[in-house]
Amino acid sequence: MSDFPKASVRDADVAGRRVLVRVDFNxxxxxxxxxxxxxxxxxxxxIELLRERGAAAILVSHLGRxxxxxxxxxxMKPVGERLAELLGAPVEQAxxxxxxxxxTLAAGLSPGRVLLLxxxxxEPGETENDPKLAAALARLADLYVNDAFGAAHRAHASTExxxxxxxxxxxxxxEREVTELSRVVESPRRPLVVVLGGAKVSDKVGxxxxxxxxxxxxxxxxxxxxxxxxxxxxxxGDSLVEEEGVKLAEGALRKAEGAACExxxxxxLMLGEEFDAATExxxxxxxxxxxxxxxxxVGRRTAAAYAEAIGAAGTVLWNGPMGAFELEPxxxxxxxxxxxxxxxxxxxxxxxxxxxxxxxxxGLAGQVDWVSTGGGASLELLEGRKLPGMEALQDx
Ligand code: ADP
Ligand code: MG
Numbered sequence: 079m080s081d082f083p084k085a086s087v088r089d090a091d092v093a094g095r096r097v098l099v100r101v102d103f104n105x106x107x108x109x110x111x112x113x114x115x116x117x118x119x120x121x122x123x124x125i126e127l128l129r130e131r132g133a134a135a136i137l138v139s140h141l142g143r144x145x146x147x148x149x150x151x152x153x154m155k156p157v158g159e160r161l162a163e164l165l166g167a168p169v170e171q172a173x174x175x176x177x178x179x180x181x182t183l184a185a186g187l188s189p190g191r192v193l194l195l196x197x198x199x200x201e202p203g204e205t206e207n208d209p210k211l212a213a214a215l216a217r218l219a220d221l222y223v224n225d226a227f228g229a230a231h232r233a234h235a236s237t238e239x240x241x242x243x244x245x246x247x248x249x250x251x252x253e254r255e256v257t258e259l260s261r262v263v264e265s266p267r268r269p270l271v272v273v274l275g276g277a278k279v280s281d282k283v284g285x286x287x288x289x290x291x292x293x294x295x296x297x298x299x300x301x302x303x304x305x306x307x308x309x310x311x312x313x314x315g316d317s318l319v320e321e322e323g324v325k326l327a328e329g330a331l332r333k334a335e336g337a338a339c340e341x342x343x344x345x346x347l348m349l350g351e352e353f354d355a356a357t358e359x360x361x362x363x364x365x366x367x368x369x370x371x372x373x374x375x376v377g378r379r380t381a382a383a384y385a386e387a388i389g390a391a392g393t394v395l396w397n398g399p400m401g402a403f404e405l406e407p408x409x410x411x412x413x414x415x416x417x418x419x420x421x422x423x424x425x426x427x428x429x430x431x432x433x434x435x436x437x438x439x440x441g442l443a444g445q446v447d448w449v450s451t452g453g454g455a456s457l458e459l460l461e462g463r464k465l466p467g468m469e470a471l472q473d474x
Contacts, residue, residue, distance in 0.1 A: 082257055085247035085472040087124060087223050092133035094189055098219035099124065099249065100236050100467070102226040102451060103139035103157045110151075112160040116438075117228070120451050122164060124225045124249035125192065129167070134187035136218050137161075138175070138195040138236050139226065146202030158194040169194050175201050176214035184218040198236045205234055212239030225249025227256070228452040230467030231459075241470035248471055251451065256468065258448040259459050262427055263292055267392030271424075273384060273415055275300025276398025276432065279323030279330075284461035285397070286330050290337045295391075297342045297384045299376045299400035299411060306331065306343055307365055315349075315367030342387075346377025348401065348408060355405040375401030376411035385418035394422050397430040397457070403439075412436050420445035429456035 101121040106113040121137075128135045142152045155171060162169040170193045172180045180195065187193050195218075198204045203211030212235045216222075222244040224230065229237050230252060240246075248256075262270070270293045274282055279302045289296055298306060304314045305323030309331060334341035346364060349371040350357040360371065367373050376384070381400070388394050396419050400411035413436075419426050420442040428437055429450035437443040450456045459465060 082248070082253050083474055084253075084468060085474055086253050087127060087225075087247050087249050090221065090223070090247050092128055092131050092221060095133055095221055096136060096184060096187060096219040097128055097133045097221045097223055098136045098138065098215060098240065098244065099128070099223045100226045100229070100240075101125075101137050101139045101249075102228040103137075103154065103161075104141055104228065105157060107151075107156060110156055112156050115160050115164065117451055118157065118161055118164060120251050121225055121249070124223065124251060125165065127250065128223075129190045129192070132189040134189055134191055134193070136184050136187065136193045136195065138198050138215065140199040140204065140229065140236075141197045142199075144197060144199050146199065146205070148200045152197050152200075154194055154197050161192075161194065165192065167192065172196055176211065176218070181217060201235070203235050205232075207233050207235050207239045209239060211235040212243055215240045216243035219244060222246040223249045224467050224471060225251045226467065227252045227450075228455055230452070230465040231455040231463075233466035237467035238470045241467070246471040248468065252468065255450060255452060255456070256459065256465075258427060259429070259450065259456055262393060262395050263288070263460060263462070267425055269294035269391050270393045270395070271295045271297065271387050271391035273297045273299070273388065273394065273396040273419075274398050275302065275400045275412075276430065277301045277318065278320050279305045279326045280320060282398065282457065283323075283326040283330065284463075285457055287333065288461050290330065290333050290339045290341065293339050295340045295342060295387055297387060299344060299380070299384070299415070300398050301373075302398070303344050303376075304367075304373060313366045313368070314373070315369050316372040317367050318372065342383075344376045344380040345383070346379045347373040348375035348377055348410070350374045350408065353402060353405070355407055357407075359407050374405065375408040378410075381411045381414035385414050388415065388418040388422050391422060391424040393425045394419055394427070395460075396426075396428045397433055399432050399436055403432075403436050413440055416440050416442050429453065429460075
């Protein structure tokens, strides 16, 4: 990881100091309990490193979208309880994000101890990147560590503003995410095969654009293939077509004509009458969708061809499910891609909230080389955009 451009917590002198750590604890809750603790686990290495080196760790995260108000259901309390279990150590919970009481707690925190602040989005200044909130956060600590890769594409007070007021360095997760994802774009083992799916072309057109210049093959699936088919004048029936995506798909098809990278679309489909697991189903050879039907998954031939390309790749990047995998009858294409990625001999990287959820559901996440914790952040990084939460940190 020698070419990571920013200062790393590994090299920081933290003993006896108070360290404010931005983590991504934006986890799903179910009845006031943490339903999936993947993101909490992903932050443990940095927290443990700080404790071992005698720092007092003050953790801050957002949770859901309270929109600048105190929403009791979005309190960090259940997160702190789960964190304490995972750490096997007590976690003190602050009654607010900032303020005098929190400053007193932070000032009294002994080396090796952990304090968790309240949901930072309870403060309206967070998403506004208000300098007053950044200053109030900075008063709590001597050093800043950003380990919230999933929020690093946002210029908020706790991800960006505060880094201008305290010496800032990257946490272990942020560093690893950036290193793994950058390697896919900058120095992949070839051939580089990129599998893209999901709902909207507009979310991913930047990534398609970049990989038309960098990858050897791009395989398209999911609802976004229908924007491409519409652009080619093919009937899409009642399939989910993003209108804005049709123009973007046209642009990508035009760019692909002159590119060394091969852009591949599905050759067959699984159709349903409605977005429902109990709906009528029909596998069609070809990609025309009659009225009254919608494409809800790629077909068997497409899935097999994509799996073969994945198996032959030196590097595979997968982002976005191949179909409406939440509906079991339309999960086969996504499962085939997930299994191929898990079994692939090449380097494998998976990003995107729903794709990662699919991997976990199929029990395959452990067989992938790098599973990214960031959806939007991973896309922006792959597009080649700078992440504000990383840019603001000190250079290496
Ligand atoms: P990720 O989070 O992995 O980046 P997206 O958020 O872009 O993925 O897309 C995931 C969503 O796309 C899922 O909810 C899935 O149901 C939906 N989807 C995929 N293919 C289709 C399809 N053919 N028709 C309708 N929805 C689809
Ligand atoms: Mg998603």
